[in-house]
Amino acid sequence: xxxxxxxxxxxxxxxxxxxxxxxYRPCADNDLLYWxxxxxxxxxxxxxxxxxxxxFLVPELVALRDxxxxxxxxTKLFMRMTVLVADAVLFMPVMFALSKQLADREAxxxxxRQSVTASSSSSLSPGQxxxxxxxxxxAPGLLLIDHGHFQYNSVCLGFSLLALMLxxxxxxxxxxxxxxxxxxxxxxxxxxxxxxxxxxxxAPVFFVHLLRKALSGVSLYxxxxxxxxxxxxxxxxxxxxxxxxxxxxxxxxxxxCAATLRQVLHRQFPFSRGIFEDKVANIWYALSVVADFRxxxxxTQLVLCSLALTLLLLxxxxxxxxxxxxxxxxxxxxxxxxxxxxxxxxxxxxxxx
Amino acid sequence: MLVAAxxxxxxxxxxxxxxxxxxxxxxxxxxxxxxLRMPYWLCGAVHILLVLLFxxxxxGNAKSSEQRGGSLFVSSGxxxxxxxxxxxxxxxxxxxxxxxxx
Numbered sequence: 001x002x003x004x005x006x007x008x009x010x011x012x013x014x015x016x017x018x019x020x021x022x023x024y025r026p027c028a029d030n031d032l033l034y035w036x037x038x039x040x041x042x043x044x045x046x047x048x049x050x051x052x053x054x055x056f057l058v059p060e061l062v063a064l065r066d067x068x069x070x071x072x073x074x075t076k077l078f079m080r081m082t083v084l085v086a087d088a089v090l091f092m093p094v095m096f097a098l099s100k101q102l103a104d105r106e107a108x109x110x111x112x113r114q115s116v117t118a119s120s121s122s123s124l125s126p127g128q129x130x131x132x133x134x135x136x137x138x139a140p141g142l143l144l145i146d147h148g149h150f151q152y153n154s155v156c157l158g159f160s161l162l163a164l165m166l167x168x169x170x171x172x173x174x175x176x177x178x179x180x181x182x183x184x185x186x187x188x189x190x191x192x193x194x195x196x197x198x199x200x201x202x203a204p205v206f207f208v209h210l211l212r213k214a215l216s217g218v219s220l221y222x223x224x225x226x227x228x229x230x231x232x233x234x235x236x237x238x239x240x241x242x243x244x245x246x247x248x249x250x251x252x253x254x255x256x257c258a259a260t261l262r263q264v265l266h267r268q269f270p271f272s273r274g275i276f277e278d279k280v281a282n283i284w285y286a287l288s289v290v291a292d293f294r295x296x297x298x299x300t301q302l303v304l305c306s307l308a309l310t311l312l313l314l315x316x317x318x319x320x321x322x323x324x325x326x327x328x329x330x331x332x333x334x335x336x337x338x339x340x341x342x343x344x345x346x347x348x349x350x351x352x353x
Numbered sequence: 354m355l356v357a358a359x360x361x362x363x364x365x366x367x368x369x370x371x372x373x374x375x376x377x378x379x380x381x382x383x384x385x386x387x388x389l390r391m392p393y394w395l396c397g398a399v400h401i402l403l404v405l406l407f408x409x410x411x412x413g414n415a416k417s418s419e420q421r422g423g424s425l426f427v428s429s430g431x432x433x434x435x436x437x438x439x440x441x442x443x444x445x446x447x448x449x450x451x452x453x454x455x
Contacts, residue, residue, distance in 0.1 A: 098360050128410045135403040140377050140396035141355035157356045336357035
């Protein structure tokens with residue numbers, strides 16, 4: 001019954017009506033079996049912001065309990081508008097900027113292969129650039145999978161692409177230096193990761209790329225210092241986003257706070273749903289036609305198998321990123337493709353949630 | 354995966370269009386289950402149209418560049434193959450065929 005639209009609406013209902021530490025745990029007003037919140041905290045905060053606006057504009061959309069399954073023209077319009085706002089504020093500008101960067105880069109590459117007089121014609125005209133950017137924004141995967149299923153995926157994708165632009169080695173004088181851009185890029189990627197766990201698809205590439213930058217061209221002591229700097233950035237970003245979930249606990253309730261955070265983490269990786277579902281065409285689904293591993297292995301073994309196979313498929317991409325002295329934005333995009341393909345094909349399907 | 358492939362269209366439109374369509378095909382059973390069979394075909398057709406249009410315009414750029422003494426913007430083997438196969442007539446035929454599908 002219902003789909004992702006109802007899930008997103010329900011999360012608005014939950015976040016605006018319940019105290020923050022009840023968002024992820026079952027209680028009288030939060031039945032987790034009914035589209036319980038199972039995305040990271042930034043999604044919850046976004047739902048809270050949109051839900052707060054909905055309280056004024058379409059209060060029936062977020063009425064506790066009574067709004068379940070409720071749909072009207074106004075509520076649908078509001079929900080669609082929130083997606084468009086998220087697209088317009090984050091995803092579209094980032095995609096336009098990335099497209100521009102790639103188009104300029106390609107034009108420069110072509111120009112360098114051509115004579116000086118011909119190089120001017122190798123760059124995209126405004127019309128061509130608009131067509132290129134439109135083609136990117138109207139990509140069928142984005143329209144059907146991300147928007148068609150009513151997800152705010154554009155937020156995490158926008159943050160991921162922004163992080164990519166910041167940490168890539170393009171237009172740098174000194175590519176080996178870990179700069180402020182890399183730190184800001186790390187924060188952006190943490191935001192993406194905290195919006196949707198699916199962004200873990202990209203994590204190995206970011207990790208290996210930044211690790212290489214941190215360790216390159218300096219002594220081990222300095223390199224470790226840089227890694228610590230990045231580590232602190234990640235820990236701080238996660239702390240800012242996760243600790244508010246413990247807000248209502250007093251200091252003597254530390255164990256309860258830890259339990260809440262454990263519950264939030266547990267909600268995001270529902271392994272009990274099985275290694276695949278919903279006919280997503282990964283390796284496990286394809287193999288089930290020949291041999292169904294679910295009949296032979298228990299859940300823990302399946303998790304370990306899928307982890308091992310995912311790491312194996314990730315290895316070539318990660319090695320490639322690590323050994324290259326400098327990786328431009330095209331190289332990083334290709335690495336992201338390889339990494340996400342490895343996860344899509346071999347990881348436990350909860351990663352697709 | 355697909356969002357990372359999308360901006361790379363400018364590097365090699367045909368190859369990354371193929372990646373998009375192949376990636377989308379892997380979700381075909383899910384989309385059919387969700388009664389999105391028609392949007393699946395429509396979105397795929399629109400994407401091909403846009404890529405062909407973009408490719409055609411880039412070819413126009415390359416031609417004018419070539420006339421002024423520069424080489425083609427496509428220097429890779431695949432790029433040359435695309436240049437050879439997708440003359441304006443072929444693009445027109447593709448447009449008509451895809452319009453019929455749409």
